[in-house]
Amino acid sequence: MISTVLGISRITKRWPVFWLVFMTISASAQDADSLKMRVLQEVVFESIEGEDDTLQNFYRANASATTESILSRMKGFSLMRRGAYGQEPVFRSMQGGQLNVTIDGMKIFGACTDKMDPVTIYVEPQNLSAIQAQAGTQGAEFGSTFGGALNMKLAEPVIQEAPLSGQAGLDYQTAAHSVNYFSRMNISTRQSAYRVSVTYRKSGNYRAGGGEEVPYSQYEKINVATSGKWTLGKYDTLQLNALVDQGDNLGFPALPMDVGRATAGIFSLVYHRAAPLHFFHHFTTKIYHNEIAHRMDDSQREGIAMHMDMPGRSQTSGIFAEGETTIFPGHPTRIKAEYFINRLIGEMTMFTPDGTPMYMQTAPHSRRQNTALFISQHLRFDDKNKAEISFRGDLLKDHLFPGTGRQEWQVFLPGLAPSALNFAGTLSLRYDRKLARKVRLEAQAGYGQRPPTLNERYGYYLFNRFDGYDYLGNPELKNETSWNAEATLNYFGKKIEWQITPYYQKIHHYIMGEIAEEINTMTPGALGVKQNSNLRSAALSGVDAMVLARPLAALQAITTIKYTIGRDVNGDALPLIPPLKIVSSLRYDISNIHVQAECEWAAAQDRINASAGEQKTPSWTTLALRTGWRINSFLQCNAGVENLFDKNYREHLDWGGIPRQGRNFYLNAVY
Numbered sequence: 280m281i282s283t284v285l286g287i288s289r290i291t292k293r294w295p296v297f298w299l300v301f302m303t304i305s306a307s308a309q310d311a312d313s314l315k316m317r318v319l320q321e322v323v324f325e326s327i328e329g330e331d332d333t334l335q336n337f338y339r340a341n342a343s344a345t346t347e348s349i350l351s352r353m354k355g356f357s358l359m360r361r362g363a364y365g366q367e368p369v370f371r372s373m374q375g376g377q378l379n380v381t382i383d384g385m386k387i388f389g390a391c392t393d394k395m396d397p398v399t400i401y402v403e404p405q406n407l408s409a410i411q412a413q414a415g416t417q418g419a420e421f422g423s424t425f426g427g428a429l430n431m432k433l434a435e436p437v438i439q440e441a442p443l444s445g446q447a448g449l450d451y452q453t454a455a456h457s458v459n460y461f462s463r464m465n466i467s468t469r470q471s472a473y474r475v476s477v478t479y480r481k482s483g484n485y486r487a488g489g490g491e492e493v494p495y496s497q498y499e500k501i502n503v504a505t506s507g508k509w510t511l512g513k514y515d516t517l518q519l520n521a522l523v524d525q526g527d528n529l530g531f532p533a534l535p536m537d538v539g540r541a542t543a544g545i546f547s548l549v550y551h552r553a554a555p556l557h558f559f560h561h562f563t564t565k566i567y568h569n570e571i572a573h574r575m576d577d578s579q580r581e582g583i584a585m586h587m588d589m590p591g592r593s594q595t596s597g598i599f600a601e602g603e604t605t606i607f608p609g610h611p612t613r614i615k616a617e618y619f620i621n622r623l624i625g626e627m628t629m630f631t632p633d634g635t636p637m638y639m640q641t642a643p644h645s646r647r648q649n650t651a652l653f654i655s656q657h658l659r660f661d662d663k664n665k666a667e668i669s670f671r672g673d674l675l676k677d678h679l680f681p682g683t684g685r686q687e688w689q690v691f692l693p694g695l696a697p698s699a700l701n702f703a704g705t706l707s708l709r710y711d712r713k714l715a716r717k718v719r720l721e722a723q724a725g726y727g728q729r730p731p732t733l734n735e736r737y738g739y740y741l742f743n744r745f746d747g748y749d750y751l752g753n754p755e756l757k758n759e760t761s762w763n764a765e766a767t768l769n770y771f772g773k774k775i776e777w778q779i780t781p782y783y784q785k786i787h788h789y790i791m792g793e794i795a796e797e798i799n800t801m802t803p804g805a806l807g808v809k810q811n812s813n814l815r816s817a818a819l820s821g822v823d824a825m826v827l828a829r830p831l832a833a834l835q836a837i838t839t840i841k842y843t844i845g846r847d848v849n850g851d852a853l854p855l856i857p858p859l860k861i862v863s864s865l866r867y868d869i870s871n872i873h874v875q876a877e878c879e880w881a882a883a884q885d886r887i888n889a890s891a892g893e894q895k896t897p898s899w900t901t902l903a904l905r906t907g908w909r910i911n912s913f914l915q916c917n918a919g920v921e922n923l924f925d926k927n928y929r930e931h932l933d934w935g936g937i938p939r940q941g942r943n944f945y946l947n948a949v950y
Contacts, residue, residue: 333827337837337864339404340877340905342917342947343450343459345480346399346407346431353412354839355823357857359394360933362531363455363485363940364498365538367397369932371414371782372819372843372856373426376732377759380429381421383520384565384599385547386649390573390591392625392641392734392741393534399431401524401543403478405446405463406504408434415763415784416707416725419671420615420653423703425727425761425784433520436472436508437465447950454921454943455496457482471509478502484530487938488927495530495537495580496937514554520547533935534744536589539576545569559602560611568596584803585632591625591642606656615653622646623733624684639801643684643737648676663713675701675730679737687739688754695754703728703758721767731756735790735811740801743792745934746892747806750792757813761786777826784820788813789847815848838863844886854891857931858884858898871909875919878902884931894936899928918946 338349347366350356358366359374370378380398381387389396409432413420418428445464451457463476481499484492506520522545529538547567556562575589597619606612625642655669678698679685688695707725714720731753734741738752765782792809800808821843828836841860845853859882866875880900887893905919925942933939 333829333835333837333866336835336866336873336875340864340875340903341450341919341945342448342915342949343452343461343945344404346402346404346410349404349410350399350429352839352862353410354825355412355414355841357841357860357930357932359855360930360937360939361393361395361533361935362498362529362937363482363493363496364500364526364529365395365397365400365531367394368399368429369855369857370412370427370429371784371821371823372845372853374855376735377424377426377729378429379418379422379424379427380431382431382522382545383433383547384421384430385545385567385569386422386595386597386619386621387543387545387569387571388593388595388621388623388733390571390593390623390625391538391541391575392589392591392738393531393536393575393744395529395531395534395538395575396541396543396571396573399429400500400526400541401502401522401545402431402433403461403476403502403504405461405476405478406434406502406522408432414780414782415723415765416705416727417669417709417723419669419705419707419725419727420655422651422729423671423673423705423727424729425705425725425759425763425786426729433504433506433522434463434474434476435518436467436474436506438467438472438508438510439469440465440467440472442467448947450945450947452482452943452945454940455482455485457485459947471507473505473507475505476503485943486941488922488925488941490925490941491927491938493532493937495532498526498529500524500526500529514552516551516553518549518551520549521545533933533937535580535742536575536577536587537579539574539578541571541573543569543571556602558604560604562600562602564598564600566598568594570594586630588628588630589626589641591623593621593623595619595621601653607658610659611657613653613655613657617651617653618649620646620648621733625734638683639687639739640682640684641739641741642734643687643739644680644682645684645733645737646678646680647733648678650674665711667707667709667711669705669707669709671705673703673730675703677701677733677736684737684739688737691751692754699754701730701758703730717771719769719771721769722765723767724762724764726760726762728758728760730758731790731811738811740808742802742805743809746792746809746890747804748792748794748809749800749802749805749807751795751798751808751810753811756790756811757788759786759788759790759813774830775826775828777824779822779824781822782820784818786817786819787815789817790814791847817845817847817853819843819845819853833868835866835868836864852886852888854888854893855932856884856886858882858896873907875905876902877905881930896929896931899926899930901926901928913950915949916947917949918944920944 357369360366387398411430414427421428447462450459460479466473479501484496502524504522508518524543526541549565552562571593573591599617601615624644629637651673653671658666705727709723736752741750763784767780769778793812795808795810798808824840826838845856864877883898885895902923903921907917909915921943
């Protein structure tokens with residue numbers, strides 16, 4: 280932790296960081312009305328539809344912002360980018376199977392072996408009510424973990440509101456000649472309500488800084504979410520939800536293939552009782568099913584030596600029930616029981632020059648069954664002290680179906696059992712103490728396990744464009760395990776609120792690819808083969824910070840700081856660790872007009888893992904200007920320019936050295 284603080288001290292000598300921090304902290308010079316903001320102890324994004332909230336103005340700086348761009352501005356989050364579409368969330372350098380990503384608590388697993396379809400692409404801000412992030416073992420409600428959880432809560436129909444209400448907007452952006460349409464509508468009666476939202480996005484190849492066109496960065500998608508809610512009595516409601524997302528011609532310039540079509544169907548039925556039911560004070564149960572279909576396509580690429588067709592499918596069905604009860608008087612207890620089953624298959628047909636197709640399963644046809652129990656006990660000692668103890672246990676059964684996929688693995692492991700049982704558990708302790716009227720301290724510690732994913736266990740010759748190696752799974756992988764601790768100091772003043780969180784994590788059995796020199800490659804041009812294996816240990820440490828200030832009623836300022844260091848047992852840098860990044864925003868409202876200036880700055884990253892194919896990235900700074908005019912109570916227009924000085928840059932987690940978007944003007948109208 281001392282090295283973390285010293286690292287920040289050295290970097291803050293550079294003028295962009297000093298300016299960003301000074302701009303926000305200096306805004307606390309006066310003392311008047313309270314900020315009246317949301318409590319900062321959790322990384323929660325609530326009420327995305329709000330327009331006059333300081334945090335919402337920061338997270339959703341553009342009315343047509345994607346879920347990905349909102350996540351990139353949240354405390355602790357970064358994005359792993361392979362193209363303009365399908366950016367994978369990274370939370371304090373935790374990614375993939377280390378991070379639980381759910382929609383309304385529902386388990387969803389991507390169908391793409393190249394991670395082109397993270398769960399976050401299937402939701403849009405128009406059909407969300409909240410983005411909830413929980414760090415470390417605090418995210419165990421959504422699965423045994425030590426990397427945290429990201430849960431995207433869908434907006435619900437509202438009963439007994441206006442009979443008809445809604446919003447529609449249209450947006451145009453110049454860097455990629457993109458058009459975005461978004462709308463939502465709520466229909467309400469005394470006994471029921473219905474909600475529908477539609478988002479359509481179409482984008483061409485974007486221009487990087489300096490005017491260079493980035494080929495294969497185009498995409499097109501449509502997202503439709505519908506739901507209905509009915510009252511069954513004074514305390515009971517039944518809700519039916521359906522979300523359909525379809526993407527076509529999705530370009531990925533950092534990969535050797537694009538996506539011809541990606542579709543998702545997500546369905547659920549929810550029963551909720553807001554009154555005692557047996558020994559529960561309130562109770563919710565949900566049944567859900569989702570299907571993901573994904574087809575990679577290289578038919579539009581030039582210079583392809585051998586065409587490949589790579590479809591993938593993922594199906595998940597589940598049920599969970601949760602409620603709150605009181606085992607100890609005055610101390611609520613939450614209990615959640617869950618079961619889900621996931622089936623996964625990824626196929627590849629290679630069309631050789633001699634015309635003889637070759638078929639293989641890169642994600643062998645497999646199934647995971649998971650039964651889990653989560654218990655959280657809240658303890659309130661007095662007005663200043665409270666605590667929470669939580670536990671989750673997951674019993675998993677993985678099964679490799681007969682057929683091509685199992686036959687492939689029998690070449691390496693002739694005695695491989697078709698099924699395997701595994702258990703993963705998480706224990707977390709959180710303590711909250713009010714130190715003074717405006718100061719609160721939170722401390723959290725925990726032990727977590729996370730099981731290897733099906734692809735980490737059974738993946739078969741998965742080509743990784745980042746380091747140029749074919750990857751083999753390992754059916755004998757152990758669970759990753761971790762001890763983690765963090766402390767958060769919060770200050771809530773009338774003019775300023777701030778929060779700082781240092782954290783540390785020691786991971787055992789860290790899963791990482793190791794070169795297998797005795798195994799031949801499958802992909803033409805691959806540098807070799809790596810097989811997933813358990814390293815002895817790795818460690819992560821870092822700090823997140825956030826400052827919110829309002830020195831004047833019309834002036835808002837926000838700054839977020841993210842910084843992580845990662846090392847393996849030998850002291851070498853872990854791959855794909857983002858450098859220090861600071862985002863700062865200053866917004867001024869006058870009458871029906873607002874003006875907002877933003878600055879993003881990232882340090883250079885020279886702590887890299889060369890064996891993983893990493894390259895150093897230089898420091899960069901971008902500026903943006905935004906403005907909006909509320910013409911009347913129905914119509915608002917917004918305009919702005921991003922990357923004002925047309926900087927050619929890339930972030931460290933961007934694959935393939937592909938530069939980010941250059942100067943981009945946008946204009947949107949919201950009715």
